[in-house]
Amino acid sequence: MEYISGEILTENGFKKGYIGLDKGKIIEFGREKPKEKPIANGFIIPTLINSHTHIGDYFIKELNIKLPNNIEKLVAPPKGIKHKLLKETSEKEIINGMKESINIMSKSGISKFYDFRENGISGIQQLKEAIYDHEDISSLILSRPNHLRYHKEEIKTLLENSQGIGLSSITDWDYSEILKIAKYTKIKNKIFAIHASERIRENIDLILDLKPDFLIHMNYATESDLIRVKENNISIAICPRSNKFFKLKTNFTNMEKLDINLMLGTDNAMLNSPNIFTELAYFKKISKTHSIEKLLNMITYNPRKALNLDYNILDLKLPKEFIVLDNKTLKIIYAPIHS
Ligand SMILES: [Zn+2]
Structure with a gap:
């Protein structure tokens, strides 16, 4: 032995x-x-978990173009530069980019990543193809429909082929459509996650009515919003380097005070490496007072707790x-x- x-x-x-x-x-x-x-x-x-990625846009990093640090211009569907590039780029190129980010994650101790998967069913298939040869790392695929609309058949197919739904934000959508998607996801017992209050404060009641399993960002959530999140036992994934790029604040002080289950994610792979240690090192720098235990929990136990994964x-x-x-x-x- x-x-x-x-x-x-x-x-x-x-x-x-x-x-x-x-x-x-x-x-x-x-x-x-x-x-x-x-x-x-x-x-x-x-082993580590990266709680928020979009690895489908890794190929954009290799294009060497200057990307604007304005969220709407860059990533908001349907007109953001990222979505335009995703439509113009060949599947092969997108999949190769995904493979590259999966390699980076696997080499940095990550055994699972929670990916917000764009491009409907083909986005799911691309990721499945990219990860096919890996036994050491798996993905939790949170897919989304091709258009900002609820079509039962489309959502049914997405849910049959992924672990759940991961949407942009209530601001990008007609709320009644998003509500139908969230309800259907819960009927099918799948995960529902959404970006929330990333660049502006969004209505917490509307967000919670979607019954999300976890939220991404919550940068502009107030303390009272976060109290509601805590009462509903919802976890939050924060992405400090992504916030830095977009000049947004990372709102962790109140989250910590309220003892919210916090996780770390690297967000768009075109902006930041999906290596969660790099994210952790940056967060350690800006959060200063954190014990190493607390930091490591954000990339080990907390993401497992968020989805009730059994691990001890x-x-x-x-x-x-x-x-x-x-x-x-x-x-x-x-x-x-x-x-
Ligand atoms: Zn994101």
């Missing part, structure tokens, strides 16, 4: 100890020193994909499923 010692990140914080491995799988825990000299020492943590590093009955980080540099020093 091989041993790794250090601090194990559990749901209740770091615990000192060691793990014993057989073929890269955890089969033993201990609180004392391991019986043999460990092969590594560091933070033993669950100390429960030997559950799957335990894990990585080991150097406790100073936070670089990966051991990653069994990525080797």
